[in-house]
Amino acid sequence: MVQFSQLAAIMLPVYIMIAIGFFWTRSNRTLDTDLIATLVNKIGLPCLIIAIFSRIEININETQKFVLASILVVLIGGVISAILVHLFKFFSSSYLPVMTFSLTGSLGLPLSLLSFGEKGLAYGLVFFTVTTIGTYRGGGATAAGNLSFDKLSREPVTWSIIVAVFLIWPGFSLPKWIIDTTWLLGAIAIPLQLLVTGSFLGRIESKFHYRTVIVSIVQLFVGFILGILVAELFHLSMTARAILILQATIPVIILNYIFSIIFKCESTDVAEMDYVSTIISALALPLILAWLINNG
Amino acid sequence: MFILLEIATIIAPLFVMAGIGFVWGRSGRPFNTNTIGGLVVNFAVPCLIFSTLTRLQVSISDFATAAGIFSIAVALNIFFSTLLLRISRIEIGAFLPTTVFANNGNMGLPLCFFAFGEKGLALGISMFVVSATANFFLGISFASRRLVLRETVLAPHIYVVLAALYFLFIGVDPPSWLSNTTRILGGMSIPLMLIALGVSLARLEVRKVFQSLYLGSFRIGFGFCAGLVLAWAFDLSAAARGVLILQCAMPSAVLNYIIAARFGRKEDEVAGVVVASTILSLATLPIIIYVAIHGFT
Numbered sequence: 001m002v003q004f005s006q007l008a009a010i011m012l013p014v015y016i017m018i019a020i021g022f023f024w025t026r027s028n029r030t031l032d033t034d035l036i037a038t039l040v041n042k043i044g045l046p047c048l049i050i051a052i053f054s055r056i057e058i059n060i061n062e063t064q065k066f067v068l069a070s071i072l073v074v075l076i077g078g079v080i081s082a083i084l085v086h087l088f089k090f091f092s093s094s095y096l097p098v099m100t101f102s103l104t105g106s107l108g109l110p111l112s113l114l115s116f117g118e119k120g121l122a123y124g125l126v127f128f129t130v131t132t133i134g135t136y137r138g139g140g141a142t143a144a145g146n147l148s149f150d151k152l153s154r155e156p157v158t159w160s161i162i163v164a165v166f167l168i169w170p171g172f173s174l175p176k177w178i179i180d181t182t183w184l185l186g187a188i189a190i191p192l193q194l195l196v197t198g199s200f201l202g203r204i205e206s207k208f209h210y211r212t213v214i215v216s217i218v219q220l221f222v223g224f225i226l227g228i229l230v231a232e233l234f235h236l237s238m239t240a241r242a243i244l245i246l247q248a249t250i251p252v253i254i255l256n257y258i259f260s261i262i263f264k265c266e267s268t269d270v271a272e273m274d275y276v277s278t279i280i281s282a283l284a285l286p287l288i289l290a291w292l293i294n295n296g
Numbered sequence: 297m298f299i300l301l302e303i304a305t306i307i308a309p310l311f312v313m314a315g316i317g318f319v320w321g322r323s324g325r326p327f328n329t330n331t332i333g334g335l336v337v338n339f340a341v342p343c344l345i346f347s348t349l350t351r352l353q354v355s356i357s358d359f360a361t362a363a364g365i366f367s368i369a370v371a372l373n374i375f376f377s378t379l380l381l382r383i384s385r386i387e388i389g390a391f392l393p394t395t396v397f398a399n400n401g402n403m404g405l406p407l408c409f410f411a412f413g414e415k416g417l418a419l420g421i422s423m424f425v426v427s428a429t430a431n432f433f434l435g436i437s438f439a440s441r442r443l444v445l446r447e448t449v450l451a452p453h454i455y456v457v458l459a460a461l462y463f464l465f466i467g468v469d470p471p472s473w474l475s476n477t478t479r480i481l482g483g484m485s486i487p488l489m490l491i492a493l494g495v496s497l498a499r500l501e502v503r504k505v506f507q508s509l510y511l512g513s514f515r516i517g518f519g520f521c522a523g524l525v526l527a528w529a530f531d532l533s534a535a536a537r538g539v540l541i542l543q544c545a546m547p548s549a550v551l552n553y554i555i556a557a558r559f560g561r562k563e564d565e566v567a568g569v570v571v572a573s574t575i576l577s578l579a580t581l582p583i584i585i586y587v588a589i590h591g592f593t
Contacts, residue, residue, distance in 0.1 A: 005472065012473035013480055020339060032328035039491075043316065114476055180410065181309035187483030195335070 006293070010114040011286050014107065015021045016138070017191055018282070021198020031199045036192050045105070046160035048186030052122050053167040054179045062237055063168055066123055066244065069234045073226055073248045080222050103281060104128045106193035111246060113190065115289055116239050123133050123243035127221040128205055131247075197278065212273055216251065216280045224249040224288060242292045249288050251277045299385075302589075303582045306410040310403070313487055317494020329493045336488050339400065342456040344482030345421050348476060349460035354418040356464050362422035362536060365526055369544050370396065370430055380514060386507065390562045391433045391553070394569040395515045400427040402493045403577075406486050407542050411585060412535045421538040425457050427543070431551055439559035466590035483509045496550050497574060500567040507565065512548065512573030516580055520545035538588035547573035547582045 023029055105128050112124025166172050227248030231241040320327055349359065377395040381388045401424050408420030433448040448454075463470050470478075502508050523544030527537040544564065548570045557563040 009472035009476055013477035017481065024334075029334060030328060030330050032326075032331040035326065035328050035331060110480065175305075177305045177308040180305075181312045184309060184406075184483075185313060185487045187480075188487050191340075191481050191484050273559050 007286055007290055010082055010111060010289060013114060014110050014194060015282070017194035018198035018201065021195035021200075022202040023198075024195070025199040025202035026059060031195070033196055033199065036196050040189050040192050040196075042156050043185055044189030045186075045190060046156040047182040048189045049125055049157070049160040049164050049179075050167070050174070051179060051183040051186040052118060052125060053164040054174055055183070056118050058119070058122055058168055060168055062240060065128065065234045065236060066240050067130065069230050069236060069240075069244055070127045070247075072126075072233075073223075073230050073244065074131050076226055076230075077223060077248065080226070102128075102131060103197075103278060104131050104247050105189075106197045107278075107281060107285065108247045108250050110190050110194060111289065112243050113247075115293065116242060119239050120243055123240050124247060127243065127247040132157070167226070201275065201278060204272075209272065212276045213280065216273070216277045217284075219251045220249055220278070220281060220284055222253065245292060246285075246288065249285070250281055273277050299586065299590075301312045303585050306407065306585055307581060310406050310490060313490035314408075314497070315495040317491035317496075318498045319494075320491070321498025327492075329492065329495070332488055332492050336485055336492065338452060339481050340388070340485035340488060341482075343478040343480075344405075344485040345425065345453055346456045346460045346470075347478040347482045347485045348414070348418045348421050349457070349464050350470050350475065350478075351414065354415070354422065354464075356461060358419065358536070359422045359461070359464070361530075361532075362539070363421045363426050365530055365540060366423035366426045366543065367430075369519070369522050369526055369540070370426065372491055372526075373519065374434075376518060377514070386511070389438050389441065389560070390556065390566065391511060391569070393431065393552045394439055394566055394573075395511050395518075397427060397431040397435065397552055398515065398519060398543070398547045399493075399549045399574070400424040400543050400546055402489045402550060403574075404543045404546045406490060406540050407581075407585070409486070411542065411589060414439035415535050416539050419536055419544060421542045422426040423539070425453060427549075428453060428551075431549060435552060435555045436559075439555050445580070493550060496553070497571060500553065500571045501564070502568040502571050504568055505566045505572070508568035508572035511569045511577070512556075512576050515548050515569070515573050516576055518543055520580075520584060534535050537591075542584060545577075545580070547577040572589060 021031065054113050104124075108128060109121065113121040116123075163174075167174070224245065227245035230248070231244050236244060317327075354362075372397045374392070377392055378388060380395070381391055399485065400420070405424060406415060406421050409417040412419070425502045429448060429451065432451055433445070436444045436447050520541065526544075527540050531591040532540065550570055553563060553570050556566040
């Protein structure tokens with residue numbers, strides 16, 4: 001059985017940091033989200049990716065399988081979400097307060113790290129990267145009408161992924177001072193994302209519609225089952241399997257927005273969907289973690 | 297050759313991070329100092345202090361020794377700085393903090409960490425706590441011309457130190473949710489402090505070049521000597537001696553400028569001293585790090 005203290009050690013840090021962001025914003029202090037987004041996306045995450053793949057030993061075959069599994073989860077998950085959103089006749093809104101960070105980053109990364117250590121974080125980052133590239137290209141394509149590789153190539157994350165691919169190969173390593181520097185700089189990514197998530201929850205005054213709650217819960221379940229099935233299909237090892245299921249369960253929030261554009265559906269707003277998804281996943285994830293640790 | 301490489305490895309991360317901030321500041325992009333400063337002072341640094349002290353790298357007596365000796369260094373600094381300023385006819389009220397209080401957080405902590413690892417960081421933090429408390433108390437008192445205890449008592453790091461000492465004293469590890477939270481939040485402090493340092497350096501200007509260089513070199517030079525003398529007098533262990541020398545020889549703290557600006561006490565000239573001493577330290581750091589690690593052998 002999972003002990004309460006074990007689960008508290010994983011969940012409480014996440015809740016505390018979200019709460020700090022929440023109350024910081026509610027007490028009318030400034031939290032410059034744009035600045036933090038730049039720090040995280042241009043500096044923190046790229047450095048974290050390079051640092052983690054310099055520090056851990058990771059099996060190439062296992063990583064390849066994990067990448068394919070992640071892509072499959074994102075694709076199938078995307079299609080299912082699209083059907084769901086269409087079924088429930090969701091949303092469109094003229095404004096775009098989509099959350100600054102996706103939940104696979106802001107919730108998925110700390111949970112991967114706290115529950116399965118640095119190796120867990122490495123898999124969590126791979127999944128996060130796949131969703132980010134997927135939704136980034138999907139989102140960019142919808143907005144601009146064409147796929148933009150040009151923009152993608154200007155993101156530091158893209159370059160850090162290329163470096164990480166080299167780092168997975170045995171025999172390639174970076175000088176110590178680069179590893180030190182990226183390790184320290186990478187440490188800002190996780191706490192800053194959680195603080196911004198809290199700040200988002202503090203800023204949005206949202207009402208709950210039962211439909212939103214239902215869709216969120218269904219999304220969560222579908223993701224969970226999908227994660228289990230794909231993990232079985234690829235015969236993933238223990239940690240990889242746990243992280244795949246964990247990350248698959250976390251709703252890819254930006255899909256809410258993308259599909260609302262694609263299907264030109266109407267109704268309440270995307271912010272509400274984001275708000276509800278965040279809260280529901282924050283509440284449901286302890287259960288899923290407990291299950292994962294028990295069945296690990 | 298090996299020694300040069302060793303020193304370069306210690307300094308490089310510092311330069312890269314401060315450099316990112318410097319380029320950011322020069323590029324004129326907005327950098328909301330309130331957001332970053334607020335997060336660093338209220339959450340990141342207190343968490344770093346708690347998490348480093350409770351990871352059982354130091355004992356209470358290590359902590360007390362480091363903090364005690366560093367207090368003597370601060371006292372020596374105050375005494376000789378007062379003499380120097382009086383002889384040079386420079387206004388003591390405005391400039392004493394710039395020659396006494398060093399950048400023990402922004403710059404000192406990462407250096408202690410890179411040069412002496414986790415243990416170095418813990419010892420460096422013991423000294424930083426003294427320096428930050430004294431800097432708040434005396435800095436604000438000097439600038440506002442009366443004794444101000446409010447800010448000092450409200451600063452979170454004092455309570456965090458007490459909490460950490462409590463766990464050290466009863467000899468129990470803090471619960472893992474607490475150590476996980478403080479480790480993750482504390483991890484933000486060094487990179488954010490260094491980036492913020494770079495941004496402030498890019499924005500500050502040096503006024504009165506001669507006076508700035510004069511006071512800046514006194515800050516580093518006298519601090520270095522005081523560190524050496526105290527390290528010799530107290531017969532410290534290798535790591536403690538090195539950390540003491542490093543922390544004593546840091547350039548003037550950015551906090552001095554922030555306090556001066558708040559009370560309108562010659563903040564332009566104070567900024568000059570901060571920038572000048574930081575630039576000087578680019579040259580002095582390799583020597584100081586060498587001596588801190590190897591002594592004079």
